[in-house]
Amino acid sequence: MTSQTSEVVIQAGRRRxxxxxxxxxxxxxxxxxxxxxxxxxxxxxLIGAGWAIIQPLAAMLVFTVFFHNVAGVSSGxxxxxxxxxxxxxxxxxxxxxxxxxSNSLVNHQSVITxxxxxxxxxxxxxxxxxxxxxxxxxxxxxxxMIYYGSTPSVVGLLLIVPMLxxxxxxxxxxxxxxxxxxxxxxxxxxxMPFLVQLMMFMTPVIYPLSSFxxxxxxxxxxxxxxxxxxxxxxxxxxxxxxxxxxxxxxxVSAVIVLALGLSYFARSEKRFADII
Amino acid sequence: xxxxxxxxxxxxxxxxxxxARSINPTLRDALVDLFQRPLSRLTGRQGxxxxxxxxxxxxxxxxxxxxxxxxxxRNGSGKSTLLKILSRIxxxxxxxxxIRGRVASLLExxxxxxxxxxxxxxxxxxxxxxxxxxREINRKFDxxxxxxxxxxxxxxxxxxxxxGMYVRxxxxxxxxxxxxxxxxxxxxxxxxAAFQRKCLGKMxxxxxxxxxxxxxxxxMATIEQLCNKAILLVHGVSEHGIEDVRTAVDRxxxxxTESEVHYPTGPVRxxxxxxxxxxxxxxxxxELKEPLNPPLLGVVISDHAGRPITGGDPQVLRQPRxxxxxxxxxxxxxxxxxxxxxxxxxxxxxxxxxxxxFVEEQCLAFDVAGMSSSHQAAxxxxxxxxxxxxxxxxxxxxAVYAASSxxxxxx
Numbered sequence: 001m002t003s004q005t006s007e008v009v010i011q012a013g014r015r016r017x018x019x020x021x022x023x024x025x026x027x028x029x030x031x032x033x034x035x036x037x038x039x040x041x042x043x044x045x046l047i048g049a050g051w052a053i054i055q056p057l058a059a060m061l062v063f064t065v066f067f068h069n070v071a072g073v074s075s076g077x078x079x080x081x082x083x084x085x086x087x088x089x090x091x092x093x094x095x096x097x098x099x100x101x102s103n104s105l106v107n108h109q110s111v112i113t114x115x116x117x118x119x120x121x122x123x124x125x126x127x128x129x130x131x132x133x134x135x136x137x138x139x140x141x142x143x144x145m146i147y148y149g150s151t152p153s154v155v156g157l158l159l160i161v162p163m164l165x166x167x168x169x170x171x172x173x174x175x176x177x178x179x180x181x182x183x184x185x186x187x188x189x190x191x192m193p194f195l196v197q198l199m200m201f202m203t204p205v206i207y208p209l210s211s212f213x214x215x216x217x218x219x220x221x222x223x224x225x226x227x228x229x230x231x232x233x234x235x236x237x238x239x240x241x242x243x244x245x246x247x248x249x250x251x252v253s254a255v256i257v258l259a260l261g262l263s264y265f266a267r268s269e270k271r272f273a274d275i276i
Numbered sequence: 277x278x279x280x281x282x283x284x285x286x287x288x289x290x291x292x293x294x295x296a297r298s299i300n301p302t303l304r305d306a307l308v309d310l311f312q313r314p315l316s317r318l319t320g321r322q323g324x325x326x327x328x329x330x331x332x333x334x335x336x337x338x339x340x341x342x343x344x345x346x347x348x349x350r351n352g353s354g355k356s357t358l359l360k361i362l363s364r365i366x367x368x369x370x371x372x373x374x375i376r377g378r379v380a381s382l383l384e385x386x387x388x389x390x391x392x393x394x395x396x397x398x399x400x401x402x403x404x405x406x407x408x409x410x411r412e413i414n415r416k417f418d419x420x421x422x423x424x425x426x427x428x429x430x431x432x433x434x435x436x437x438x439x440g441m442y443v444r445x446x447x448x449x450x451x452x453x454x455x456x457x458x459x460x461x462x463x464x465x466x467x468x469a470a471f472q473r474k475c476l477g478k479m480x481x482x483x484x485x486x487x488x489x490x491x492x493x494x495x496m497a498t499i500e501q502l503c504n505k506a507i508l509l510v511h512g513v514s515e516h517g518i519e520d521v522r523t524a525v526d527r528x529x530x531x532x533t534e535s536e537v538h539y540p541t542g543p544v545r546x547x548x549x550x551x552x553x554x555x556x557x558x559x560x561x562x563e564l565k566e567p568l569n570p571p572l573l574g575v576v577i578s579d580h581a582g583r584p585i586t587g588g589d590p591q592v593l594r595q596p597r598x599x600x601x602x603x604x605x606x607x608x609x610x611x612x613x614x615x616x617x618x619x620x621x622x623x624x625x626x627x628x629x630x631x632x633x634f635v636e637e638q639c640l641a642f643d644v645a646g647m648s649s650s651h652q653a654a655x656x657x658x659x660x661x662x663x664x665x666x667x668x669x670x671x672x673x674x675a676v677y678a679a680s681s682x683x684x685x686x687x
Contacts, residue, residue, distance in 0.1 A: 010364060010373040012287075032404035036390055036397075043392045114384045115405060116364035270367045273360070274290070 017266035023118055033125035037100075038132055052136035056092055060085045063206045073207050078239045082148045086237055087205035087229050089134070089141050090163065094171045094225055095196045097130040101175025102192055105183050109276050119269050123179045127172050134164070145237065155242065156235020163228045166254055170224040173257035180265045183276050204229060208240070224250040224257075279376070280457055280488040281339040281362070286371035288332045288357050288512075290541075329540065331357040332512040335371070339505075339518070344489040346499040346521055348528050349509035351636050352539045355492045358509070359383060359461050362490065377456025377488075380407055384461070386446030391435035395426060395445055398434055402449045416452045423478075424448035439630060444471055451478045457488045462635065494623075494637040496525050496582065529582065532621065535642040544634045549622050549642045556610040556644070560626060562603060568633070569600035573608055574625035582621060582638055585659055586613055589625070614661040617648040 016022075042048040060081055067073040068080035075083035104122040105112065112119065145152070182188035203225045204212070212220055220226045227250025233239040332354045339345050347355050360366045362373060363381035388405040389398050399420055403413040413420075421427055424445045426437075434442055460479070480502060482489060493499050499506060499521065506524035507514050516527065536548035546561040558575050562568075572595060576587030587593075593608065621641050626634040647661070648654065 008364070008373075008375040008379060010361065010368065010375075012368045012370045012372070015367050028410055029404050032401055032410075036393065036401055039397065040390060040392045110384075111388045111405060113360075113365065114387045115381060117405070117407075273366045 013270075015270045017118070017269035018120060018262065019118070023120070026118055026121060029117055029121050030125050030128075033122060034128045037126060037129050041129070041132075049132075049136060052133040053140050055133075056085060056088045056137045057140060059088050059092075063088075067206055073211070076208055076210070076239055078150070078233075078237050079148050082144050082150060082237055083208075083233070083239060084206050085141060085144055086233050086239075087203075089137050090167055090228050090232060091200055091203065091205045091225065092137065093130050093134045093164070094167050094228075095200070096133055097127045097168065097171035098175045098178065099192055099196060100126040100129055101172070102178035102182055102188055104175075105179045105272065105276065106186070106189065112276055113273050119272055120176070120265065123176050123265075124172070127168065127175060130168075130171070131164075148237075150237040152236040153234075153238075156232070159231060159235050159242075163232055166224060166251060167228050169258050170254040173254065173259070173261035175261070176265045177257075177261035180268045180272075183268070183272050199223075199225075210240070221246045221249050222253050224254040226250070278341050279338050280341040280343070281376075281490075282374045283338070283362075284336045284372050286332055286335040286358075286361065286373060287330060287369050288354075288361060288366065289328055289330050289369040291328055330369075330512050332361070332368075332509075335512075335514055337507060337514070337518050339488055339490070341376075341488055342486045343505055344491065344503045345518065346503035346506035346524070347490060347492045347509065348496070348499060348506055348524060350532075350537070350639060351544070351634060352542055353509040354512035355509055356383075356461065357512070359459055359490070359492055363459055375457055378407075378454075379457045379459065380453040380455035381459035382406070382450045382453075382461065383459070385443055385450065389434060389442070389446060392433055394433055395424075395430045395437070398445065399449055402446065406450060406453055407455075408453065412454075420448045420452050423451060423474075440471070447471070447475050451475065455487065457490070458482060459490045461492045462494060494635045496529065496637060500525055529621075529638060532639055533641045535640055537640060542634070544626060547624060547636070547640060549640050551642065551644050552609075554614055554647060556615065556642070557607055558610065558622065558624070559605055559607040560624065561605045562626065564602050564633075567600040567602045568628040570598045570628065571601050571604075571606060571626070572628055573606045575608055575610075576623040577610070577615070578621045578623065578638060579659055580619045580621065580641075585615075585620070586610075587623070612663070614647060615644045616652060616654040616657070616659050616661055617644055617646070618654040618659055619643050620659070 042051060045051065047054065063084045064081050067084075068075070073080070101123040104126040105119065108122045112122075178188050178192075200206075202220070203223055204220065205225075209217065209220060209226065209230050227247050230240060231242050231247055234242045335354075335358070347358060349355050357366070359381065360383070361368050362375070363379070363383065365381075365383075386398075386402065388402055390401060393401065399417065400410070400413055404410070408416075421430060424447075426441050426445055429437065429441065434445070437445070458479075479489065479491075489502075491499070491502060503521045505518050506521040507518050508516065508524045508528050510531070516524070519527075535550060536546065538546050543564050544560055544562050547559075549556065549558045551557075556577070558573075560573055562571060564571075572590040574587070574589040574593070576584050578584045595608070619641060620643075621638040623637040624634070624639065625632060652661070
């Protein structure tokens with residue numbers, strides 16, 4: 001709908017959900033949706049963006065007290081607090097993106113039934129939001145690293161951005177699938193908090209991978225977030241070592257999930273406006 | 277003249293489920309379905325709880341560049357479906373559409389407005405959603421603000437706006453779209469009369485510059501004022517195609533002769549009007565997905581030619597404020613003024629304080645009988661029975677009053 005004066009052809013059953021040329025022509029809308037979400041996010045809150053810091057810090061405190069001090073979960077050679085925080089940092093990034101994406105289409109219900117734009121824009125725009133919270137939480141992480149005297153390795157520092165990209169690929173795959181399912185079945189919205197919690201306990205966020213029985217570790221490793229978190233722990237706070245094989249497996253399964261998510265989205269996209 | 281829009285063999289089929297769950301199916305329903313009806317799923321046949329219906333069928337027409345085409349028909353006749361297909365919001369089930377040039381559709385005022393954002397921020401957001409580029413919005417920003425008449429509230433969140441201000445801002449953005457083909461759906465049904473005229477003027481301007489406009493409205497007067505051609509839809513089918521606007525409007529009005537109408541889908545299920553003794557009962561059954569707080573009914577009664585006689589919005593008619601309702605029947609009994617014998621038409625508005633849900637102009641016709649005498653026929657004295665108070669002054673005496681309606685003397 002931008003400045004092209006070409007012909008628009010609408011044919012029964014011929015809609016293309018993910019047309020790169022069309023997505024490019026709508027690129028500004030990605031920006032405007034993200035811009036709006038950032039602006040609205042902490043409006044009319046007392047603490048504002050402080051929430052991006054308080055959430056992981058509070059979670060870290062709770063887990064340190066209950067899992068480490070009370071239940072006695074060990075974190076190997078590093079202090080449990082920074083161990084838990086490093087896990088939560090990346091986990092929160094993943095879960096923020098998945099949750100925001102899964103509700104994005106339903107939240108845009110009134111717009112989707114009134115105007116045309118590629119339906120992939122709301123979920124993808126909302127996926128960009130997680131990086132804002134991550135940046136705030138990362139600043140605190142650096143403070144914690146200084147406080148606890150962790151020395152990151154060069155490989156670890158170089159891997160931060162690739163690990164964020166890997167988390168994003170996996171999160172977009174899961175998020176876009178859930179967003180499409182949510183259009184038809186609103187159960188997703190209700191199940192989301194529970195689902196995210198469950199996934200967190202299945203990921204070595206607040207306990208080390210080594211506490212799993214050895215023959216089940218490969219199952220945990222199918223989860224890309226397990227790869228991301230243990231790689232970052234090895235690289236940034238020196239807990240364990242980087243397993244390149246595990247990381248490779250993480251990449252493969254993240255890409256497969258993304259492909260599955262996108263293909264389901266593309267197939268169900270044309271009926272969104274009818275059933276949302 | 278070249279062709280702006282070509283529609284051929286267009287059809288849209290919907291499935292209506294007759295069970296309550298249709299509003300929001302849950303996973304559980306899908307699973308139960310899967311186990312209960314494995315056979316019908318395998319053969320691809322639908323179970324008995326579904327009913328197919330064609331919202332549009334076999335629609336073909338061509339719009340020339342520069343035409344202003346009115347799309348008319350009752351609620352549920354397929355007008356909105358047609359606009360949604362042309363705006364690419366929903367996919368047709370069959371057929372094809374070709375549109376030349378940049379299309380902008382305006383099916384709602386303020387699509388995508390966010391209440392937490394300021395007026396300024398919403399201009400950018402709404403503009404982007406409607407298909408303007410950031411540069412374009414920058415260029416037209418001052419013009420938009422001036423048109424909207426809300427300069428001093430530009431940096432106030434729109435949630436503090438009155439509904440009038442909200443609509444003015446929203447329409448100002450939309451009015452500054454610069455498309456080759458503009459698709460508009462009865463957005464003018466909101467806002468105050470003066471601003472409506474301004475918007476109509478702006479749209480007339482758009483139409484005057486050789487753009488193609490497709491316009492849906494329930495207001496036949498608006499259609500006749502704005503459009504040069506029109507197409508009448510009846511149950512998703514157009515028998516006569518595109519016609520001269522006068523012909524199509526007359527055809528539409530001729531069809532509205534029933535005094536009760538049922539709608540298969542939508543928020544309003546039935547609408548009826550009848551004479552009971554010397555009053556007129558207008559009733560409306562509604563079934564909503566989200567409650568209206570409170571549901572409000574406005575009515576206007578017109579004469580046979582469509583000239584309004586009496587009526588008003590719920591405030592004028594003093595509808596009591598009941599709480600939020602999801603479904604039910606509203607009946608408005610018109611006691612005064614009394615109508616004399618004749619045929620009348622009824623227009624209906626249904627909604628809440630914030631927005632209209634359902635508007636249908638001159639959708640029903642009804643007869644009034646037994647109210648006239650030989651001295652008093654609608655054809656000679658007009659359709660409304662007056663209530664008159666007489667006043668006699670005589671020198672040296674107190675005034676004597678007499679009310680005409682019962683002939684009783686009063687001091």
